[in-house]
Amino acid sequence: MANQKLAMVIDAPTCLDCKGCLAACKVANNVPDGKWRNWIKGADPERRASSPVVFQPGNCMQCDKPTCVEACPTGATYKNQADGTVVINRTLCIGCGQCLAACPYGARFKNTDLGVADKCDFCAERRKFGLEPACVSTCPTKSRKFGDLNDANSEVAKLLKANRAVRVANEQTRTDPNIYYLGEPGPTNWTVQARMPEAFDFWRRLADPVVKAVVGLSGLGVLAMLGKQLAMPKDAPPADGGAHEEAGHE
Amino acid sequence: MTSSLDQKISRRGFFKLTGAATAAAALGGSDSALKPGAAQAGTRLKPGFESKYTVCDMCFNKCSAIARVVDGKVQKLDPNPKFLKSRGMLCAKGNAGVRQQYDPDRLKYPLLRVGARGEGKWKRLGWDEALDLAAEKMKAIGEKYTRCGFMFMAGADMQSTFIHRFAKAYGSYNTLSHESQCLIAGTRAFLDTFGEVPIPDMLYAKYCLMMGANRFEALVTPDSIDMMTAMKQGMKLVVMDPRYTKTAAKAHEYYPIKPHSDMAVMLAIAHVLIKEGLYDREFVAEKTYGLEQLAKHVEPYTPEWAATESEVPAEVIVKIARELGAAKPAAMIYPGRRSSNYRDSTQVRRAFAIVNALLGNWDRPGGLTAARMVGLGGGVPLEEPFYENNPADRVDAGRATLMFPEEGSFKLARDAVLEANPYPVKGFFCYHSNPMQTVANRAKTARMFDQMEFVMVMDVAMSDTAWMADLVLPSQYYLERLDPCSAQQGSSACACVVMRDPVVKPMFEAKPVFWVMRQLANRLELGEHFNFSVEEFRNAQLKDLPGALEALQKDGVYYNPSKLYGVYEGRIYKTKSQKIELFNQRYADMGLDPMPVYRKPAQPEADQFRLVVGRNAVVTQSSSTSNSLLMEFQPTNHLWINPAAAKGLGIEDGDWVKVASPAGKQWIQAKVTDMTRPDTVYMETGFGVLSPQLAAHGRGACIAQVLVDDFDQISGNMAMHETFVTVSKEAA
Amino acid sequence: MLKRSAAMVLALIIVFSGLGMALALEADGNSRKGKYLFRKSCRGCHAEGQQAKDMSPVDMTQAQWKQLFSDYKKLPCYDKWGNVPEKDVKDIYSYLYGHAKDSPSPAKCK
């Protein structure tokens, strides 16, 4: 069975900033108060000279080069090869939050109810039952389209073939996202900068070599002892062993 | 018992269920055919979840929805892709319906007031006790003050019909709805122009001028959605609004028009259309009455004149008129909905209607279309009794020129009650409506309640109105209810029927209002009028629609295809002249302006602002501001004030300010923004909640407290934007 | 259907309307009582499944109702009216006229 490459194609200019997708997502995924799996950038506009204003819906971009996966120490976050989504295994997640900082889109948050990192997974549970992601099915203007890019007959594949589409990626971090924007995408700013947490870097750069050295040295010592034991089975204290009362020694 | 989708949904079954409706294809991808997805671990939707149709009740739009139920609990509400009126969508409010169902603030059992009115001291009653008491009070008040001495109010609910029925059976003419707070001026204006209230065919419009409406925030199906689709198909949207709404943000052109000058712009557009011969000559000649009079009438209303009134530049008005003329007949002045703005709102909307008539867009694609009746019956017929000792008419009769006898006017009825003129009204029953929050001049509403001998309120939560009641009855929420059918219309989208079956078991002691009405009827010897079940009522409604019930159970919606355009070919218009009346003969006969006359509106003094109110896509007035999900989007309201004005008053963003009008005062945090004009301040509806038993209590300010209760002189519609306020940085 | 029934009523009026004394009916009766009386006096026959055509105020315009009632005693069904007092006729007329299809507040579906 061919692998899927699930993606969203978003027609941002048709977004009304009605918050339907945010509400639908929150209910569908039990997202705790104050946290959101998806967003509308450029919402609640101040008055602008240019019109029409473009609101830009978004969510986790299920990147092909996910920095969050790189930052996860436990492998709880991984790229699902079957459908291309970036997944969080909640039982494996230790809630360290390294992936939060590592995501250049701020797509991740700490689910305070569950104590784990959380983010959009294209509504994996709904998809199991043949339902579209909640944000997609609820969207009044159907700004959000969802499907499999590997399926040439899917709506998203057709849209990408027929239209110019851009990805609104964070310039500082190249992640190859899987959300495509049709037409004028709207805001391009990202308030978040991806970074690896200090502790993570310390681990990677310093702690890891040091630990390896310590364990290595111990190992070497033990090996030496073992070698000696094998090589010199009859090692005994010299005759002037003094206080050592060797008499009884076997 | 019929329960629409009561079987466990297999994957295949689900595909069938959500297969997109044929017409949806035309809408550029509201195709919700489901894509198979990879199986992944999850805990939310367990296998075997049930999908049941319901009809959303988070606002008046009545969108068909699918409830996903697990272990008897609603987990999620999804849009019904086959429901074309909503274009298969469910908005943020619709999604938040789940939270409302399980809201900890819900009323659990009947409560009797034991302290002073509004003091919040209650005693729990059993239903029998509560109903006995209510019946006794109704009987006593009916006998003492005639049956018109008991007033009934019901909001836009699928069971409201039973309250009207009860009122008729009981013998009171005094029934109120929310409509005199909302739309009757617009209804009046279009009825008195076209002989009926049109439905805009937004989907196929090529040009739309929107004034007095905020369709991208105050969602109306299908208009809000179709407007975007139409824009994608090339429609030009021009918005005039004193406030930079999201509709303005999405418009191609936006003009911050001076409030209460819409009529001036509209008359000037008519002026240009006629002067430059841009109107639809053939249509106007054939179908309208009074072009000559109109031509003469708008002669002095030049764009230059209108520019001074509206602050919309003359060349813009000319340009818009020309663009409208070029795009006609698929060009429209959006008729709008809420028109509770000014003393002359009917005439303002008449001006909208007249320009539409000049554009010849009536009964044509992309214009204003005629109502399409789906053929839903009236249910079990009512043999309305007549009580000889009743007064001749409603208590508010005659207080405005052309009121609707079914709707009346809350504002005028309240005045009449307070004056006890022409007769006293001493009992009040309110269902699914919250006048304490929504009706201008809250102090007066409170006074009206004070002079009542018995106030009974039925609602899902302790609303501000319930807080003022003597007896509070817990209502079932829509997900628990079996409701009659409701007919829906929406231009090209539909003429359809929806109905509601219970999705979950009722919680606590909550009951449907039908049951309460029936119980009361039995106690008042009016049982014969309620001698049926809701199912029987529904079957009677559907008797002329074979196959409807099956369609409703299978698809959640029943359509009755009918002609959309050209409905009036060979038909007369239901007006006095039997034509579209540019010149309204009846108005002339009654001494009203037969064509809209612009009278310089009162303007705020130098230290005053005009207060305008409105809502957005996450707030349905007061019914949703306590919703825990929607509250996250909008925890409170703010007073929008222009930076120039704020600077003069020393107000900075986030400052607490006092807003005061002759009606009352409120304290609220300022939002300093150039999204409102320097002469206009804005507040959202639904905050400043009195009732401490609602989560929204203590958040923001209440519009009802500061709005002045003026009214539209023709329809009796509340005129809320005639309110001038002072704003000061002053501690509470 | 309604349209046809209205047309038939009109045709009958034209055929049978003689030169009898036109009653100068003003629509100032009690229309609420008229609604009740209309049901009591007229709907016995003028209803679906009954001997005469179904009838409602919105079947006709105000002008048509006015003409119909200008000489109601000449109506073909007048002999079936029994003894309806003139005051009641006035009330019924007020109801029908006041809620005619082109009236300011047309009756809602029955």
Place this chain on the structure above:
Amino acid sequence: MNKRMILRHTKGGIFIHWFNAACWFILLFTGLGLIQNPQLQPLGQWYPNALRAVFGGGGLLIIHLAVAVTWLLVWLVFIIANWSSHVVPFLAQVFTLKPGRDMEWMIKKNLQMTLGYKAMAFFMKPLGLGAKIPDQEYYNAGQKVAAQVMLLGALVLAVTGAIMLRGKYFMTAPLADIAWVQWAITIHYIAAGVTFGILLVHIFMAAIAKEERPAFWSMFSGEVPEEYARHHHKLWYDEVAIKTSDQ
């Protein structure tokens, strides 16, 4: 043959030792398996992959957490129950290092263990030291140092582990706490590494080194031969011998 046995470990002591050993073994191997990140995994990705294939990803963490919590709780009970009888004396002993004697022992013993007596004597000569390895107490200096490191390591592991546990299940505060958790992971890893290093030596000494074989068996029986005690822990033996002769 003089096979008089001397009691070296109580039953409780033996239990806690093996309990601890089992826990650490599981914790080490599941913990290592939890690191599934090519940048961090010291053994290579095959290791966590293999473990996950057996236990499933989530199972691994659950085992790790369950064992860690059990380990901590049992220790707490043990410490409280044996506070004055064992814990305080133990702490007092392992944290008392006599610089001269113990330093000398460390150098000599390490050389002897790795290179043999001759080499040790050879190296000691220029320093003016004899080949005699200084007499030791109940614990020799090496054991003391190892115990200190293990104790400290265990403490750090427990504390950082608790922070991580809190991170998963109780965290409410946002980033400040998250930084704590992130450092906790790194420190947890370091502590595990260091203790593992010591553990290697300990295991070798106890289970592999021939000369310590009696000590190994004593971790089952509780007793060591008198001869072994006198040889390896002269000072302790003397103490015990006096006590016994007193009787």
